[in-house]
Amino acid sequence: MATRMKLKLKTVFVMYFMVSLMGLIYALMQLGQRCDCTEHITVKDRTISRLQEELHRLKDVIKNSEATRRPPKQPARGPTPTVFVITPTYARLVQKAELTRLSQTFLHVPQLHWIVVEDSPQKTPLVSDLLKKSGLIYTHLHVPTAKDQKLQEGDPNWLKPRGVQQRNEGLRWLREDRRAEAGADNYGVVYFADDDNTYSLQVFEEMRSTQRVSVWPVGLVGGMKYERPVVEGGKVVRFHTGWRPNRPFPMDMAGFAVSLKLVLANPDACFDGNAPMGFLESSFLQGLVTIDELEPKADNCTKVLVWHTRTEKPKMKREEAMQAQGLGSDPALEV
Ligand code: UDP
Ligand code: MN
Numbered sequence: 001m002a003t004r005m006k007l008k009l010k011t012v013f014v015m016y017f018m019v020s021l022m023g024l025i026y027a028l029m030q031l032g033q034r035c036d037c038t039e040h041i042t043v044k045d046r047t048i049s050r051l052q053e054e055l056h057r058l059k060d061v062i063k064n065s066e067a068t069r070r071p072p073k074q075p076a077r078g079p080t081p082t083v084f085v086i087t088p089t090y091a092r093l094v095q096k097a098e099l100t101r102l103s104q105t106f107l108h109v110p111q112l113h114w115i116v117v118e119d120s121p122q123k124t125p126l127v128s129d130l131l132k133k134s135g136l137i138y139t140h141l142h143v144p145t146a147k148d149q150k151l152q153e154g155d156p157n158w159l160k161p162r163g164v165q166q167r168n169e170g171l172r173w174l175r176e177d178r179r180a181e182a183g184a185d186n187y188g189v190v191y192f193a194d195d196d197n198t199y200s201l202q203v204f205e206e207m208r209s210t211q212r213v214s215v216w217p218v219g220l221v222g223g224m225k226y227e228r229p230v231v232e233g234g235k236v237v238r239f240h241t242g243w244r245p246n247r248p249f250p251m252d253m254a255g256f257a258v259s260l261k262l263v264l265a266n267p268d269a270c271f272d273g274n275a276p277m278g279f280l281e282s283s284f285l286q287g288l289v290t291i292d293e294l295e296p297k298a299d300n301c302t303k304v305l306v307w308h309t310r311t312e313k314p315k316m317k318r319e320e321a322m323q324a325q326g327l328g329s330d331p332a333l334e335v
Contacts, residue, residue: 081187081208083112084260086170088163089127089195090119094311096126096335098195103134109204115173117166118142126334139177143169149273161280164273167192175267178260188260189214192253196311199254203305206297207257213289216298218255221308227252231300236291248282249291254306256281262288 085106089095099116106112114136118127121144131138143165151160174190189210193199207214215236217228222242229236229251239250249256263269272283298305322328329335 079187080111081189081210081260083109083204083208083257084115084174084188084190085112085193086115086117086167086174086190087193087195088117088119088166088170090163091124091126093314093316093335095195096130098311099127099130102193102195102199103130103136105199105201106136107134108201112136112204114138115170116140117163117169119145119163119166139173141166141169141173158277161271161273161275161277163194164271164280168270171263171270174260175264178264189257190260190263191257194253194308196309197254198307198309200305202303203298206305210257210259211295212262212293213256213258213285214295214297215251215256215301216296216306217301217304218252219304219307221252221254226304227255228304229255229294229296229301231296231302234296234300236294236296236301244278247278249285250278251281251285252308253281254308256285256294258285258288 087102089099103114106114114131114134116127116131116138118124118141120142123140123142128140131140145162145165149160149164151157151162170192171190178188189207191204191207203216206216215229217226219226221227224240224242227239227241227250230238230240239245241250244250266288269284269287271280273280275283319328
């Protein structure tokens with residue numbers, strides 16, 4: 001009886017041992033087996049290769065944008081010509097605003113010399129201070145417009161040409177100052193920039209290569225969206241203008257530049273304040289160049305890079321009313 005019990009117990013024990021052992025073996029086999037995660041891996045691989053592609057693309061974008069931002073290397077052909085900008089200016093409420101905007105445009109133009117000519121009997125502190133603080137290379141001149149040439153309050157602005165004696169004074173200074181350096185380096189370009197126009201930086205790069213007289217369109221001028229020289233086969237053949245296209249040079253002041261060499265070689269070329277309306281530009285250019293010789297810029301005169309903008313005269317109604325009460329703005333505060 002006791003032996004049978006013992007045998008049964010032993011069988012139970014062996015069976016228990018066998019089952020445990022099989023369980024253990026199964027568990028160990030499961031541990032060593034590869035799981036079925038091929039799908040996870042392909043998703044991961046795809047993500048990695050997509051990110052790598054994106055990285056390559058971004059690298060290309062950075063490379064290209066650096067290439068376009070870097071200024072093109074100057075071909076080795078001597079020094080960069082200086083652009084001499086002659087600006088007539090006169091005292092009025094918006095003068096400081098105009099000159100501030102202009103000077104800050106010019107700060108972006110390499111090798112620019114600003115010749116500011118005040119229409120006044122003396123240099124004014126406003127312009128002197130502004131120039132001193134401008135960070136530009138400049139020459140400060142002044143000449144008052146003769147009384148009989150000056151627009152009077154209420155005159156329509158087309159009645160008399162404006163800034164004539166000032167532009168001529170700028171030319172006089174250039175001829176005197178640069179003659180001393182004649183022969184040395186007379187690489188330069190002369191441009192007449194009124195203080196109220198709007199100038200793209202590109203227009204200065206276009207004019208820099210002027211040999212004699214270069215030309216380009218001017219926007220918002222002459223009652224037109226733009227006026228421009230019309231170019232065929234690389235030559236100016238006529239002018240797109242709404243008014244007297246048969247003037248010798250039916251162009252606005254902002255639409256041409258002259259090489260310094262040509263200005264020095266023609267010491268008498270200047271603006272004629274008595275020229276009929278619309279003939280001021282012609283009075284200067286006539287003796288210097290022929291239409292056939294004009295050098296078209298701005299993609300054969302198909303791009304507008306300068307605008308003949310005009311600033312509205314600010315209304316001072318309330319200022320005057322306040323002044324009448326002794327409460328006007330402080331006159332010592334420069335505007
Ligand atoms: N100007 C000047 N004295 C004047 C009127 C104008 O020196 O009595 C200057 C003005 O600052 C500008 C240029 O001459 O630089 C042309 O004047 P404006 O802009 O009034 O002419 P418009 O826009 O009518 O051609
Ligand atoms: Mn103007």
